[in-house]
Amino acid sequence: MKLVHLLEPSRVFPQMKAMNLEEAIRMLVPRVQKDCSTEGRKCLIEEVLDRERLSSTIVGHGFALPHARSDEVSELTIGLGVFPGGLDEPTPDNKPLKIVFLLLEPKRVSKLYLKTLGVLARLAHTEGIVDSLSSAKTSQEIIDVIAETGLTVTERLTAGDIARRVEPVRQGMTLKQVADLFFRNDILTLPVVDNNEEAVGVVRCSDLLGSAMPEYTKMIGDLGFLSEFEPFDRFLHEEDKMLVDSIVCDDFIEVDEAASIVEITSLLLHHEENALVVTKEGNYLGMVSIRYIITKVMRT
Structure with a gap:
């Protein structure tokens, strides 16, 4: 029509x-x-x-x-x-x-x-x-x-209709640049693309936070001895030297723009993810999060 x-x-x-x-x-x-x-x-x-x-x-x-x-x-x-x-x-x-x-x-x-x-x-x-x-x-x-x-x-509502174009992380970026992207975008998962604009992974807020915590904190139950901001102080001093490649997750959900709303909702719930990557002809198009589905479909 x-x-x-x-x-x-x-x-x-x-x-x-x-x-x-x-x-x-x-x-x-x-x-x-x-x-x-x-x-x-x-x-x-x-x-x-x-x-x-x-x-x-x-x-x-x-x-x-x-x-x-x-x-x-x-x-x-x-x-x-x-x-x-x-x-x-x-x-x-x-x-x-x-x-x-x-x-x-x-x-x-x-x-x-x-x-x-x-x-x-x-x-x-x-x-x-x-x-x-x-x-x-x-x-x-x-x-x-x-x-x-x-x-x-x-008539058909698809992933491409509700996908939001979020500025992607690019291979070789520093964690400082990634943190800035999270700051500018209201989303918990960012796409990672290569020089050809193809999605190669995602970075989650939890991945970025995890990079600020020392490895030994994962093995110690009581962290009361640490200064309240010590891990983050260390991160702020080193974020412009650390590359995003170390925290990119290549196990992510990727769908074509033609995927139905029911399909992407099911994928997000089944994989317990908060967002997925939408592509068009193999290239990054945008992101769809659970929040977008609620705001675009249930509350629009």
């Missing part, structure tokens, strides 16, 4: 003005759900704002994708508001927020809903899309712009 076929001209609004994302949401909901009761609209607005408070849906590149699952709707409903003047909101890439897609879905786990969110995120990366949408004067012009992208929404 083409993305453009999920949009109705009556729910696409060019040249809008609002102060911030909350005001934009309060403007869009009643326009998108015209047949809903006043109380139903209020409920929808609060559900969308509650989801926004849980975690911002501003994805960068000028886009926000506020959404919610609600008993007030019976099918996937999409609205689009274009705000050429921008909204007063902080964004991850400091680009002004101008495009707001509103998605409303019944309370169920819907592949179409999740896939649509993923495709809209890809739309945000389309070169020149924000300028093209912002300059459109009519709903049909906006729809024509989106039609030109040719983006499609497939």
